[in-house]
Amino acid sequence: MDRLADRIGALAGSAVTVCTPLSGGDLSSVARFALADGRAGVAKSGPDVAIEAAMLCAMAATGARVPEVLAQNDGLLLMALVPGRSGPSGAWDDLAGQLGLLHREDDGSAVAAHRSPSRRDGDGRYGWSCDYAFGKVAIINTPADAWPRFWAENRLLCHVPHLHPRLARRVEALAARIGEHLPVSPPPALLHGDLWGGNVMAQGSRVTGLIDPACYYGDREVDAAMLTLFDSPPPRFFDAMALAPGWRERQPVYRLWPLLVHVRLFGGGYDAMAEQALEALGC
Numbered sequence: 001m002d003r004l005a006d007r008i009g010a011l012a013g014s015a016v017t018v019c020t021p022l023s024g025g026d027l028s029s030v031a032r033f034a035l036a037d038g039r040a041g042v043a044k045s046g047p048d049v050a051i052e053a054a055m056l057c058a059m060a061a062t063g064a065r066v067p068e069v070l071a072q073n074d075g076l077l078l079m080a081l082v083p084g085r086s087g088p089s090g091a092w093d094d095l096a097g098q099l100g101l102l103h104r105e106d107d108g109s110a111v112a113a114h115r116s117p118s119r120r121d122g123d124g125r126y127g128w129s130c131d132y133a134f135g136k137v138a139i140i141n142t143p144a145d146a147w148p149r150f151w152a153e154n155r156l157l158c159h160v161p162h163l164h165p166r167l168a169r170r171v172e173a174l175a176a177r178i179g180e181h182l183p184v185s186p187p188p189a190l191l192h193g194d195l196w197g198g199n200v201m202a203q204g205s206r207v208t209g210l211i212d213p214a215c216y217y218g219d220r221e222v223d224a225a226m227l228t229l230f231d232s233p234p235p236r237f238f239d240a241m242a243l244a245p246g247w248r249e250r251q252p253v254y255r256l257w258p259l260l261v262h263v264r265l266f267g268g269g270y271d272a273m274a275e276q277a278l279e280a281l282g283c
Helices: 002-012 049-060 092-103 109-113 147-162 165-176 221-226 235-241 247-266 268-280
Strands: 016-021 029-035 040-045 069-073 076-080 132-134 137-139 189-191 200-203 206-210 216-218
Touching: 002 016, 002 029, 002 040, 002 069, 002 076, 040 049, 049 069, 049 076, 092 189, 092 200, 092 206, 092 221, 092 235, 137 247, 147 165, 147 216, 147 247, 165 247, 165 268, 221 247, 247 268
Parallel strands: none
Antiparallel strands: 016 029, 029 040, 040 076, 069 076, 132 137, 189 216, 200 206
């Protein structure tokens, strides 16, 4: 901790008075700190924190509440402390409003800004300028103009080499029929990308911040579906989001990606949940 405190102080330009590790840092090192100048925040270190900082700034530009990026350099990200506790239990109404800000349509300039110059121009309504990762699991964000193609290639087939044969075959079968399940061109929305309940900070009925993003542009139903993995949003939450007809039938498609990530990160205990999602899709 002493070395980390020195790095935080040098980057923040103020001496560190408190530096304590935080639980939940499965995929990166996370610590809470206080500075002599009165500021308090969270420090995250790892190979992808520069990407996370860019994602937080993109989200903040929509008006959605996210941790303020204080500084970032050399594998260290400093963010302002977000009050409250993780979990949206009493803040579903405000969360729907925050997602409304995050997902609102723009003129396409934001999407264009996150295309990689190394990839073909015009090949990126959906995706992000670079790939990301959850630990050892790559998040492939190669842009695509057709949403079903993006989902099949970047969210399903990329896992196949890492799954046991039976599950792999079922995922391949779904990918081959993905056009039966997903719209071709939903409006590209800026997604949080890893929006399970633990990444929603709330205080009472107010969302205080959306944390730990894995952003890209895609169908906004992805964020809504991910919230159902470990939580049970009330019907009024989905009513407020005003999702397109058929959204319930599409939820298993969108839940499958995080389930496959969990299979790879945490072992076969999530196989059954992935199989259930495939069963619901007739695969």
